[in-house]
Amino acid sequence: MTVFIESAQLNEMNSCENLANNDKEKQAVKLVLLQSVKEVYGDMWNRLQTGTKKAIDFMCWFSSEKGYVFASQEYIANRYGISDRTIRRVIEKLHKNGVIEIAYRRNPNGNSKGKPMYFFTTHEYYMSDWHKLFTDDQEHVQKENSEKPVVTRDQGSKKVSTNLLPKSIINNHLNVFTSFIKYVPKSLQRFKKIFGESLRVLWQRVHRAYKKFVKSHNVNLSKEERESIGLISIQSLITYIKKGQAQSLEEQCRLVFAIASNQFEQLMSHSKAQEMTPEKADTFEAAKENERKNRKKKASKRDKLPKWVTDEEKNDPAEDSQSLQQDKERFDQLMEQLRMRKLAAEKG
Known part of the structure; x- marks a missing residue:
């Protein structure tokens, strides 16, 4: 073109x-x-x-x-x-x-x-x-x-x-003053207290991971689906930071790009898994669970962690659990939409 x-x-x-x-x-x-x-x-x-x-x-x-x-x-x-x-x-x-x-x-x-x-x-x-x-x-x-x-x-x-x-x-x-980080989706503004203006750079990395995904699979995702992947990726990044990893912005950019790329690939894999038999699907989920366990690493010393990590741990664990459950349900819905879109394209 x-x-x-x-x-x-x-x-x-x-x-x-x-x-x-x-x-x-x-x-x-x-x-x-x-x-x-x-x-x-x-x-x-x-x-x-x-x-x-x-x-x-x-x-x-x-x-x-x-x-x-x-x-x-x-x-x-x-x-x-x-x-x-x-x-x-x-x-x-x-x-x-x-x-x-x-x-x-x-x-x-x-x-x-x-x-x-x-x-x-x-x-x-x-x-x-x-x-x-x-x-x-x-x-x-x-x-x-x-x-x-x-x-x-x-x-x-x-x-x-x-x-x-x-x-x-x-x-x-x-063009008046706003407390939002420019060019960052509203759903990700919750992280501005943690990352400040760097949140914009992290979102750019998620966008680059999406472009790579589109070139590899020739599949376009909706704005809502991209933002959901960005939300999951930055939440995972915070988990790594709590463990004392990815303290510099450069490390955070590399890591969030890798996480987002992996999430986009998992989205495609999950859509394929929906077409599997129940036995194969159970095996697929078991392999994913083992992969998550193998990625866990030992946390570093407490004095290396940012102040906001300690403050965040004071939050109600029940609220965090509820938020993660909501994110999981939303992710499952997006995967189902992608599967239906793929089936419709094949029939067309």
Whole structure:
């Protein structure tokens, strides 16, 4: 699918409020984007040429404000003394692994491709707004646009929808202070006292795990289902933290990504288990129980635990048990919905 950005639409996007407004904020956002790149390269990152690393760093830095950069490949290559082929391989690799999406500015002389724009999928603006550019609905709109004759500026200016812009720009008068963590689902706001603003970064990792799941199984989940997986993943993360593990944000990000990926895979496995015979299903559940027991580890010293762990243990155990039971029932309902959806697709 080829996504085009109209000139008027690009002007509206460029006029939106920056997510990062100073060097300190830009650096923080850049590190999040850069970490997603490093995860793709793994150990190969340390073997990349210095110029290649600087080029990637440049793209992350200029994407920190609004989530995209539209510098040409030739410009980036010449700036850091690397070949066009090298930067082209980098972009292809990041696009293939879902780190960036590519759109094109429309050529003013027709419907052909203009200069490319690179959107980082872990940026907050992408997850809240820009991702709509790459949906099936947008593909249908682009197909319709390509069938229309080219209209010159003398024939009238184009009207561009603003439904892809951040709401803080469209309804600036409604942009008032709120105690919620931005771009984090309401169902996960309960954890803001524990993680603060870092909750946003943890939710981004859950979103990346979902994108990986979709690419592997070609199955789309509803917003409610994704949020349920996020809830379970962060609750599991808190359990690890209570044991003295994953004390740094970097460790927490890696762990919540692994937990969420595992939960999405279990969701698919459970849908398959519903089709098993009772005997096979019992064996499947027994294997899962053994796996949970094997993952338990010895807790560390009490003085290493955060203060909120001790405070949380004062809560009523009955309430915690009731909450876990509700989460389990909700998870079972989601698995049943996924199974029914899969059966309906097979019959269709």
